[in-house]
Structure formats: C-alpha cells, structure tokens
Amino acid sequence: MLTINAGQLGISLGGHPRLQQVSFQLHEGELLALLGHNGAGKSTLIKLLLGLYQPDKGTLEVLGDKPGRQPLSVGYLPENVSFYPQMQVAELLQYFASLKGVSAGRVKQLLSEFGLAHCARQPLQVCSKGERQRLGLAQALLSRPQLLLLDEPTVGLDPLASAFMYEALEALRSQGCSIVVCTHELALVEPVLDQVLLLSQGRIAASGTLAQLQQQADLPWRIKLPANGAQWWQDSVLQPWLQQQTLQFPPSLLPQLSQRLMQHWHCVDYQLQPPDLAQLFRYFLAGRSGPAALKEAV
C-alpha cells in the first residue's frame, strides 16, 4: 500500500520556484531520509505533505487522499518546536490529546516512554531543549499516526538523546509507521533509512535506496583486508588496487575481487566498505548549492 505518491511536484514561494519536478513514493513502514543543503526545499516539501502549502504543479496523494484530509493519521514534528511557554508538559500533551480525542492513559504512557514523567508538572519555558524535542515527538505520536513527518528532530540534542530519538523511530517503523525525516544527521539516519531523497535547489539531485545510490555514484569502494600474515601485494589481481591493508576499487570490480579473495586466498573475513551516506551527500551535492556554490559564485 502506498503512503505517499508524489508526482512532478512544483511550487513557487515569494516569486521563486522552490520545488520543481519532485517525485517519489513511500510505502507503509518505510523511512525516507529527506536530505539537502540549507534552503534546498526540505521543509517546503514537508509542508506540502501536510497540506499547509498547495503545489502549483503535479499530483500529491497522502494516505490515499489529498494532504491535510486525515490529520489524526499524520504526526508532525516541526522544525522549530515552539509550544505555549507557560503551559506544563503534561498539561500541553493533555491539551493536544483532547483536540485529537485521545485518552489520558495514552498521555501518561507517552510521558513515561519519552522520559518526561520527571518534568510533567514543569512549565515548558524551563524545560531543556531535549525535553522539548521529546515532548514534540510525543505530541506527534498521540493518535498513533500511520505517517510521521519529522523536520530535523534531533537538532540541538546531545549524542545520546539523538541516538534515543532514532531508536524510537526504528521501533515505530518496525510497527508499520511510515516516516519522512528531514535531517543533517547523516550517520544517525543511515542505519534506519529505506530510501533517500537528495534535494538541491528544489530539484532531486539523486534518489533511491542506499544501495542504488552507491551504485549510481562514481566513488571508490573499499575492502579492509584481515591482518592474517597473507602477502596480498604479491597477487597481481589485487596489487593494482592495494594501499597498505586496504583495497580501493571501482564498484564494477567487486565481484572479481571478492571472488579472488574467497577462491584464491580462502579469505571470507574481509570488511567491505561501500561509500557511506556522508560521502554520497558530498558526491551528489558538493558544489551544486550551499556554501561551496556561493564561494564559486563570488
């Protein structure tokens, strides 16, 4: 079942095109990482998915309907979580629960699950950044949404709090919740994503699964060889690609080199290192926009 079907989306804001020809599909229980430079159009796309903006061009279906038609099925964590500062944590969650017709039991459960029980009676203005972000995610989850739209959920969080946030997302995804997460935390999102959408100046620079992007990019792959005393440099098949204990080679050579390692050297405990998400981000986006492009332009 499709959760989001977006085709050839386009929108202009402030007299400028902000998204052009953006297409993607998201299925139930999948996590899409929405990545790109500052100003690439990520938050704009999330607002289109929420129905807060209307596209000028293209088609967009969210959970089988127009965006914004099923608010209880879509949870949203905005880029800047700004709730009423005088309200207490539990009071705020209860307020949103009553708007969404959710029980007090669910409020209590989320306060405990997100480590907010200790500050439940605290006004938001004295809460820490991490407490406010966890509260933001808890309010997004109140009605057990089928689709979660998260705009930079870990910004300003300490490393443990960020890891907690992504563990929570992984658990939700495994329960069938579809997630779109816009983030600059590439190392954290990499292990949990199903798809990537890389935006550059409102257009798709690359998209697909991590494996598809690794194939599309013209970047070297690496194999770290075990230090087992084998004299790898004496092998004429491996030697051209060998740098110390590591083979560095174009992806097209992977079958040949891995076969050589297994059949000739009986070596199976090597570590294959395809390009990671940070390398792919740089490969597809470096120089296309953001600080590098600005530097070139001046």
Ligand SMILES: Nc1ncnc2c1ncn2[C@@H]1O[C@H](COP(=O)(O)OP(=O)(O)OP(=O)(O)O)[C@@H](O)[C@H]1O
């Ligand atoms: N309502 C608006 N009116 C005019 N311009 C807008 C509006 N909303 C966004 N923009 C512009 O559209 C572009 C994309 O903005 P957007 O907020 O989607 O970027 P982003 O990818 O989320 O960036 P960041 O990583 O900094 O959050 C920016 O140049 C922004 O100034």
Ligand SMILES: [Mg+2]
């Ligand atoms: Mg943004």
